[in-house]
Amino acid sequence: MDSCSRRLMKELQQLSTEPPTGIICSRDIASDDLKQWRVEVVGAPGTLYEGERFTLQFRFSPQYPFSSPEVMFVGQNIPAHPHVYSNGHICLSILADDWTPALSVQSVCLSIISMLSSAKEKKHPIDDAIYVRTCNKNPNKTRWWFHDDTV
Amino acid sequence: MGPNTQMPQSSSSSNAQGGDGNGDERKDDNSRFECNICLDTARDAVVSLCGHLFCWPCLVQWLDTRPNRQLCPVCKSAIDKDKVIPIYGRGGDNKDPREKIPPRPQGQRSEASSGGFPGFQWGDGNGNVQFSLGIGIFPFTMFSSLFTFGGERQGPDGQPQVDPNSAQPGSRQHQEEQFLSNTFMAIGFLFLFWLLTL
Structure with a gap:
């Protein structure tokens, strides 16, 4: 088994045996030879998204963990958030430039929950309409510009 | 009663944590x-x-x-x-x-020092490293380091003599004292040279 699959196996095992608060692992979390996962996250109590459930889709390249996974919201419920486009793409530095192999599915989920938690209003980014029409399907192909660390 | 009423909650949470903790410990x-x-x-x-x-x-x-x-x-x-x-x-x-990959770097070993002047350890092997300070500040410094190099060669066993009452070797004060003495020595040598050429 290659190192990528070994690492994904370990992450899957850890995440399903002791999932942190706010992360729900369904039985069929991983599919397609571990290269695609779906993880549910729950909005943290006391925030705008309290109790809401969102589905995150992870796609891993064979270079994982040296390259970042492709992470986006999928399904019916895509959170309206200043850093989340209505097609599910997420503007988050650790998913692009700031990715390091010490991060994991779990830490990415927690970062996203934390990002949701610090939102002050529920709305999509200003350039949502343009971006959604012009972007690549793969969020990792977007050159993200990280300008707002407050949310 | 305050702490007691809090007990169940805290104990249950600590139980959960404890359970996790045990697992974590093993893990x-x-x-x-x-x-x-x-x-x-x-x-x-x-x-x-x-x-x-x-x-x-x-x-x-x-x-x-x-x-x-x-x-x-x-x-x-x-x-x-x-x-x-x-x-x-x-x-x-x-x-x-x-x-396949570049070799893992070696561990760095250093021999335990036998002398009492660790500040001089790095200067011992190759003489006058400590005099590099101050070149360019004062034109005589170049000469001074040259002369000191010669002077140190003549020392009894290559070890510079250190007065126990003087500043700690390697300290700022020590360096300044060295610099001053070197400078004066250079001036002295120049004076001698001038006298000889007269």
């Missing part, structure tokens, strides 16, 4: 020495100066991925391939890690 025994990248027990283990453990092959691969941003994957401290410390446990595998 920690294994995971404490896991590579931060592949999550396996680190092989050809190296530790960065910021204290994070990796397999050497994993770390090399990561640093090669982003050649212009050499950051620790865990804490994003600046790291360097040459400045990691290899860890040698008792059981080592026999595979040569150098087959």
Whole structure:
């Protein structure tokens, strides 16, 4: 088994045996030879998204963990958030430039929950309409510009 | 009664934590020495100066991925391939890690010092390293270091004599004193030279 699959196996095992608060692992979390996962996250109590459930889709390249996974919201419920486009793409530095192999599915989920938690209003980014029409399907192909660390 | 009424809640949470803690403890025994990248027990283990453990092959691969941003994957401290410390446990595998990737850097050993002047340790071997200070500030300094070099050669056993009452070797004050004495010596030599040429 290659190192990528070994690492994904370990992450899957850890995440399903002791999932942190706010992360729900369904039985069929991983599919397609571990290269695609779906993880549910729950909005943290006391925030705008309290109790809401969102589905995150992870796609891993064979270079994982040296390259970042492709992470986006999928399904019916895509959170309206200043850093989340209505097609599910997420503007988050650790998913692009700031990715390091010490991060994991779990830490990415927690970062996203934390990002949701610090939102002050529920709305999509200003350039949502343009971006959604012009972007690549793969969020990792977007050159993200990280300008707002407050949310 | 305040603390008691709080008890059930705190005990249940501490129970949950305790349960987790026990599991963690057992798991920690294994995971404490896991590579931060592949999550396996680190092989050809190296530790960065910021204290994070990796397999050497994993770390090399990561640093090669982003050649212009050499950051620790865990804490994003600046790291360097040459400045990691290899860890040698008792059981080592026999595979040569150098087959594909650059060799793991050597551990750095230094001999215990026998003399009482650790400040001079680095200057002992090659004479006048400590006099590099101040070139350019004062034109005579160049001469002074030259002359001092000659002077030290003539010393009894190559060891500079140090008065126990003088400033601690290597300290700022010591360096300044050295600088001053060198300067005056240079002036003295120049004066002699001038006298001779008259």
